[in-house]
Amino acid sequence: MLPIAIGLAATAARAQPSADELLDLELTQLLELPVSVASRSEQRSADAAAAVFVIDQATLRRSGIQRLPDALRLVPGLHVGKWDGNKWAIASRNAMSRFTSTMLLLVDGRPAYTPLFGGVRWETFDLPIDEIERIEVVRGPGGPLWGANAVDGIISIVTRRSDATLGQRIAVGLGEGDVERFAEARTGQRLGDWTWRLGLRWMDSAPGLLPPVNQSAWTAPRAVGDEGRDEGRFRTAMLRFDSPEDRAGGALTAWLGRREGRFFDQRLVGGLPRDNLNWFDLDYAAGEWRRDLANGQALALRASLQRLDLGDATLEDTQRVFDVDLQHSGTLGRHAWTWGLGYNHYRSDTRTPQRSATPPCTGCFGAEPQIGSDAKRSVFAQTQSDLGRGWTLIAGAKVEDSRSMDWDTQPTVRLRWQPGFGGTFWGGWTRALRSSTRLERDGALFNVPANLAPAFGCRRYEAGTCVIGNPSQAPWEVDVAELGWRQQLSPAFSLDATAFESRYANLATTPGSRVRDRVHGVELVTQWLPSERWSVDASLTWHRGRDRFIGQPGGVDALFLPELSGQVHVQWSPADAIDVDLRWWRGDDRASNSARIGALQGEDRIDLRLAWRPSPGWETALSIGNANDPRAVEYLESLRVNTAVPRSITWSVVWSPP
């Protein structure tokens, strides 16, 4: 990715007039120039009354990160654990697992989590990092604006406009430990006054390494350090059309895309690993229409259609998701308001291949009925009122109706104070909900003998089919109180601090199961720009939670995440054509003492990258991932053979002719 990113920087530099060139333009010419990036969001992040962090293009490019989920490691307070060659567990503030279901992922505004379990299959997002404009991450709840699933965080990926990526770009790379080989090709062209871009990416991922017995669910002796059986290949194609931003009748953007992946893992059958092919095929089409109305009002309409086919030896699912979203915003005196309507429909066809295998499985997992669907309707409104003297009041709510919600309300109240220059104080209370998932409602075990039905905890039992799901499962609920302070302490040094407490209700409901019902923490983020050639970002996160066993009074302190974690990123450009990057993560490893399985293992991680642009349009880069540890176990999983993350090396070349 780094090479890619670099190339793109070069492309951007070529496509965009330089700061010097702009200074030579006349006033009237300046007024005519289109603006490539609406930085409304940049400003919003500085002024936001929420814990917002933005990874911009330049940082993504310089990180050298090749795979999108790894890019989220750059976000302070977000916990990322890779548990085999192609799977990640990512969480903010609460317990993490591959099935974390309280984070909302948006790609260009489209919700991108799977309704099957409410979480994100991160491996299905092998996007070319070159095409990403920025990644905005909100730690904490966003339900009042974004709706169900925005409970512990929102990750919003915004791809670049096609008029910002005109021309060609080709990137190739070879490596070991992370990416074995990749190639990316991109072209951006004009079509009348529209622009379009086609981006293709081929990537073959490297296998992980077998960890020691005490760091794996597979407890048989093995040759530690041997390669695992978890390599994969991923193919991505993205097509994007953009109208001019000032098109009469409103600006239009359209996306078409396809992604597919084939990768292995090993599932445990009778304690022994068995090769397991995972696959996914994803097709989507989406469109957006934005129009500035009179009086400073704006309308935006967004619609998308997606079909995702995924599966492995144990479970297959075909999902169709249709989503449409309308937003209308404007100002009235000292109040800025936004309201909107949303409709989301999904249909999920869930198969259990082993059910009819020979011999048939006993108690294998699936969904009953095989086909399930849900329609979500929502209305939201939010106002931001300037109270004067630097005070701003933000209040809003979203009401939502679906199979698990009955026009339930997700409200928020936030207050922001900007007393003088360079400082923002904010605080707020928010309630967010997570709708029940397809498997929570319709989960079932098949081929269960009648005499075992009680032991399996069936809610309904008929002819071998044991339904364990709860169709009337209430949505999860969280109440979050937050306080934040953002300050430009000196021209070169800024600080962003957040403290929060989250209380959850209606979590998983099987008696005896353990849930985390209270989490609090402090998150500190600093940036220091000592000179033009240096940038140092550092952050520290302290999270602590309490767990409770359903049906038992009291709770226990427990850690599924490192209690204390931090990172330091140093960017240094010793010369205009050379970039040096160093990133260091550290997490205490106490999580592993209380819960090895499903816990992020606190580990140091050091990544290095060196990039050189020998001539305009060319860049070559060398990245070393996990430089300090040849075999890092980041996350343990009980159902599959997890592998350790190897030390990785990637060499890449980017050509992007000026």
Add this chain to the structure above:
Amino acid sequence: MVALVLALVLAPAAHASAAADEYALKAAFLYNFTRFVDWPPDAFPSGDGAFRICVFGTDPFGARLDALTRRRVGTRPIEIARPLALAELPRCQIAYLGVGTPDAIEAAAIGNAAPATLTVASDAAFARNGGMVALVTAGGRVKLHVNLASIRRSPLRFSAKLLEVSEVRHGGSGGGR
């Protein structure tokens, strides 16, 4: 398929006016103001001869302002400052206010404290509230909103050309001048 892909990838890109980075463009506007606004001689209290452009609060420009330091305003070299205290305002010929939007009272206070400072922000409400110029990003362009009353109260002289291409906004308490 491969051939098609290559053909697409390698097809020559059409050349066209590319979009500009928003804050690089706004930096160019700040520089352009120096050509269309006259500052009175007593607007340079420090006597060091430099033309100071100050960014208060959160700095959205970053290194994009650096290009200006290689330019001059008349004979004066341009200096970029990022003061922390509002008391520095009178020493700035142009002040970009990067945090929040001063309300009408604050804008008037700023106008009184530093009448010869050209105040600029990016929020449309700024010009309404009595700030001098707002660089408003809308419809994919940067538009100029100016508050005529605030400009007339100041000793700055704006060229007609600048006012011609700007949208005029009214409002603000007017301060005590």
